[in-house]
Ligand SMILES: NC(=O)C1=CN([C@@H]2O[C@H](COP(=O)(O)OP(=O)(O)OC[C@H]3O[C@@H](n4cnc5c(N)ncnc54)[C@H](OP(=O)(O)O)[C@@H]3O)[C@@H](O)[C@H]2O)C=CC1
Ligand SMILES: CC(=O)[C@@H](O)[C@H](O)COP(=O)(O)O
């Protein structure tokens with residue numbers, strides 16, 4: 431029987447690669463729903479090819495530009511796409527925070543989740559994991575490191591035998607850039623990721639290592655691990671995606687060529703393994719695999735994320751929302767690269783989490799507050815002159 435898919439974020443990097451996997455195995459999948467943001471031209475091409483029953487776009491006014499059976503918009507459209515009765519599995523590959531409610535709705539409707547969007551689980555991991563447990567729904571990670579951990583953890587073991595997990599980080603384009611030059615690096619330089627071709631926001635996050643910080647929080651929720659058991663190692667080759675250490679000292683690692691079609695495919699066909707489009711790994715041809723601990727002076731965002739994750743409640747939302755605003759300002763040339771982490775730190779320091787159990791309303795409120803605070807901080811910096819002039823980090 432074919433797996434019937436909803437792809438949220440179908441026009442993005444992960445969404446397009448998901449459809450490449452569908453193209454490679456047309457007998458395995460039916461595309462029932464597609465949701466995109468603003469790229470209507472590509473979305474229409476996808477509609478013409480896959481003939482989904484439901485389509486959703488970000489803005490109501492764009493609905494008229496799309497020719498399909500049912501065209502919806504906004505969060506309601508994402509929810510309808512993710513919960514349609516014909517859907518078995520939802521690929522969550524939108525950017526940012528739009529997919530929180532749609533993911534929760536999909537879980538409540540019993541859909542299997544293939545999760546690429548890390549911001550969703552960073553902000554609402556507590557709610558999402560609890561709902562998935564309650565409904566007996568599987569969340570299959572697409573993020574390459576989490577797919578690696580998931581695969582390593584599939585060996586039989588008892589919970590207390592697991593000592594730690596390690597996420598690898600490429601180190602991004604500025605891994606070896608002199609610290610004194612980091613203030614002047616441009617958006618074009620930050621977008622030139624040494625290994626992966628991804629959307630612009632995650633690419634800048636890779637350069638600051640905020641991406642790895644978000645992934646630490648993601649691993650905390652997906653694998654129910656305390657932060658002290660989640661490590662990060664710089665590994666420039668991005669061939670080892672994750673390591674799992676057991677208490678006897680044995681370390682399992684997941685290795686593969688850096689190609690997202692592999693973890694996407696695994697999440698779609700699990701527990702099957704099918705030939706993948708990417709080159710088979712030839713370790714004989716790889717001259718070396720290097721590993722080093724991350725330099726927290728170079729990458730302060732990693733520590734900020736760890737602290738926000740440990741603080742819990744709405745702190746991870748504030749981290750993620752302030753980062754999104756700061757990254758967008760950096761990409762527009764309004765903020766220096768090194769000020770991204772300073773803005774996030776400043777906003778985090780001003781935040782006061784609400785009391786009581788975390789709710790969707792708390793998350794939405796913290797999100798709005800953090801975005802406004804971050805914009806205010808960036809604006810203040812611009813008054814001082816030039817791009818940004820925030821005080822140096824203590
Ligand atoms: N790219 C990668 O290799 C990896 C990505 N991830 C994560 O996956 C997620 C997606 O990343 P990536 O594919 O790179 O991002 P992209 O920016 O390439 O794509 C984002 C997708 O989300 C859509 N979108 C944006 N806003 C809305 C909205 N309001 N409503 C509906 N759809 C919307 C975009 O539509 P449109 O383009 O039409 O505006 C696009 O389809 C991120 O959370 C990222 O961290 C995780 C691991 C690896
Ligand atoms: C492909 C993927 O999973 C990305 O999240 C990747 O990890 C980004 O590269 P960095 O290791 O540079 O963050």
Ligand SMILES: [Mn+2]
Nearest residue numbers: 573574575645
């Ligand atoms: Mn990743």
